[in-house]
Amino acid sequence: MRRLFLAGMRAYGRRLVLAGVATLIGTAFVAGTLVISDTMRANVERTVVGGASRIDVVVATTNRLTPLTSGDLDRIRAVDGVVSAEGLVMGDVVVLGSNGRPTSEQPVGFSVTTRTDVLAGHAPASDGEVLLAEQTSRALDRPIGSRIEVLDFETGAARQFVVTGLAGVAGQGQLALRGGIGMTVAAAAVTTGQSGFSEIHVRGADPESLRARVGAALGPGPFDVSTGRDHAEAQAASSGLDPAVLGTGLVTFALVALLVAGFVIQNTFKILLDRRTHELALARCMGASRGQVFRAVLAESATVGVIASLLGTATGVAVAYFTLPLIEVGGAALPRSVVTVTPLTLLVSLLAGVVATVAASVGPARAATRVSPVAALRGISAAPVARIASRRVVGGVVLCVLGLLSAVVAVASDGRMYPLGLVGLGGGLFFLGVVLLGPVVVGPIARIVGFPVTRLLGAPGRLAVANAVRNPVRAATTVLALVIGITLTTGVSVITRSLTSSVDEGVSRVVPADYVISPPGSTAASTIPPRVFGALRSAPEVQSVTRVREVSATIGDSPVQLSTIEGTLTPTVAAGSTAPLGPGEVALRPERAAELGAEIGDKIRLTVDGEAIVLTVVRLITGEPVPRIVIGPGWFETLFPDRGDSAVLVGFSSDTSPEQSRAVVERATAQDPTVRIVSTYDVRERVAANLGQATAMVGALQALAMIIALIGVANTLTLSVLERTRESATLRALGMSAGGLRTMLCAEALVFGVVAGLVGTVLGTAFGASAARVINDDVVVDVPWDVIAITVVGAGVATILASLLPSRRATRVAVAVALTDE
């Protein structure tokens, strides 16, 4: 049998190349994704180690809001073993662009400490110098030596700084996500408006014992004392995409790619073995046992698997090695030195490739052992098409029904019992059902899809449709490989599109305005001057304008806001009187009323600036943007005459463009450039961009699965063309032109593509919509028809491309072949 195997490799080796390519791509994908996730993990470790090497102990407050004081700093400095301790001032700053308005990207303002990783230049030596995070310097176009303006938090006046250095912020939480501007403690305090420190960075010996001593020195209180290493780890985790999640996602796609490759390989072996029925039967006639035939086939697939996996692993590692440094992670490009290739990666991807290839060939190999020796005596032309067992049909139907049921249960379960997993399981079961039913349904579907093809193309079209479904098992396998990619593409785009639409709708519901203007600082003391409200109210383009004013108060021990709302947007009255609120009267949101245990008619007592105010609850109110404790605007004015606005909401009619409306808002705030302007356009755009990135990435990965599947189409066609050499020649002898032959193969490929497109989009839409529903109950299921149309057309076009090579081969067949005996 070694002879037979070697002869097979010699004779059919070239035919196995395409199957090998499928394995190669799948394996390359596995290797590449493993390298990527290892590298991401290594990169996190690198930043963690880097951070930990610069600080030994970090002190913060447990709620992260109450700042640490210079008293705390002094106490820490006095601790035995502390070499140095520095307070970190950190907060929002307003950086002005060259037009004098706040820039749209706002870096975080922070004071430079030993933690700061100076990459170029030097740390600020005076209050007039700053250090920019690398990405901030690039985004704002402010290199070392240039000037930059930051607003003074108190006065709102612009302060000039000189950029003296660049800092690395990879893996440093907010700084990594938003970029940063590093200053002296004094400058940071003035620009951020922060009175204390958000962290204190301590250097000293042995982090563990130092941590204990610092903790003891601070005594009881809301202090959170951690080692530099723990702190760096926590920060790295909040610096963007979690490498563990990313890794799992990538590996999932790698497995999908291998699955598709498996389909392609299975089909290749099936077709090749069909062609070799005669040869195998001859071997059986001459005494070869079933086991020997089986082993000969497996040996072939193992050979293909090993060669393809070796090449694939090498390709995957090489691609990862050269492309990873182009990717920005946590605000900085990955240095090539971090790219991590472990022996485990190599082993896993090699094994995955070999196992997938061999496993995919087991079915065809078993079928090959069933060739009866008698087949050697018959001609080869009538290779029997396997009958479809009724067990298969029953199994397929059962699996499809189970799949549907679990998806329905998941959607109906209202978020109990792991619904997302259930939808996934349902999708998986249904897909398995489709795999079993494929050979039964592919014929009828292809004939329906093929009807226009037949009408349009005449003889080539008719022959193409007939050829496509001539061997239903083969057709189904070819189509299914494509279906996987298309299902995933549509599924993911249905999910992301639905979530985007839902966010859009959610944003409009929560913020019933196009612009929200808020005070420059985060302290309760900072407000918007009333002239902004006034200017907007008199602007003709503005359709609605509403302001909220607030003062800090306490009820018992707990801090609350006492508010009033004035303007176009009015609260919805849920219960109680609808008359305007008079002095001493208050309206509550129901949840606040419940917290206070207050009902209509009850009195509540607040303290503002040490003075008690007693209020009578007269109504419950809901709606957005309605604060929780609301008194009448007139009385608020009497009580707090100088109080500015905490928020101004502006709405424009739908025929005002975003540019026009922004101009109006900017004019109204010209005297107060420090105020923050957030437009819901921006929010929507950002959400769309975020989801868009995810979609693009997933799309790129799925494109790979599609490519493998297309190789499968090319493969099936190539082998079919070989099988039908005599038929092609006969058609030519009967007067079909070379172009007609090409059209025929194109049409055959197109039938595969369109059938896969239909099945894939139906599956993807159904299960994508279910998944979107269980991810978020109030999701607006939005089917992206454009994406679906592109996918179906794309699948069609791509399959036509896949048919080009096989059809060239078909037209090169000499017409005289029609006359040959075999």
Added chain:
Amino acid sequence: MGGRIAVRAKHVRKMYGAGESAVAALRGVDLDLHEGSFTAIMGPSGSGKSTLLQCLAGLDRVTDGAVEVAGQLLSDMDDRGLTALRRVHVGFIFQNFNLMPTLTAEENIRLPAEIANHEIDHTKFDQVVDRLGLRSRLGHRPSEMSGGQQQRVAVARALVNRPPIVFADEPTGNLDSNSRTDLLEFLQICVREFGQTLVMVTHDAFAASYAERVVFLRDGSLVHEQSQPTPDEVMDTMKKLEG
């Protein structure tokens, strides 16, 4: 035999391969076939019969010399021209029938017309189908028919468009003796009734005896020719050639 020339071969030479392994399959063949004639090409295995047929039918290019079909020089034609020629002037009958396995008998018969975008003449279709006794088989696929039936479908496919010239390569090679006789009689009728020119390659003396003219090939050259021979006369000639 008078009439115009349907197919003409002049000094046709055909080489397969190149260099040392080159095989000369035809070594200068001259042959004129008149319109409405029934010619058999005989010869031992490997003598170049199939090669000659392929060259005459324009399925393959000659190495040297010229072939004219229906007054057109084949060497002047490109693939497009040859395709057009096949659509209008030429029909084929193959030893292995070469029916499309996915099509029914009727679809197979109509295929050449469909490929050429011609309408099939109903009376001609009915005439051929009835003559060949295929009426009850029209809905069957090749796998559901016997060899004789399949070959009759193939003959119907070659004849239904009434191409002026029909080429057949060992059409009886895969048939039992009853089917063989039926087929040969039918082919003879075609020539007589429809005036078609028929060229048939065979190594079967009985089949050759149906032809008006038998030409004999040996080692790529025409070596002998007989007019309306009996099977025995053909057999004798063959014995001499092989001996």
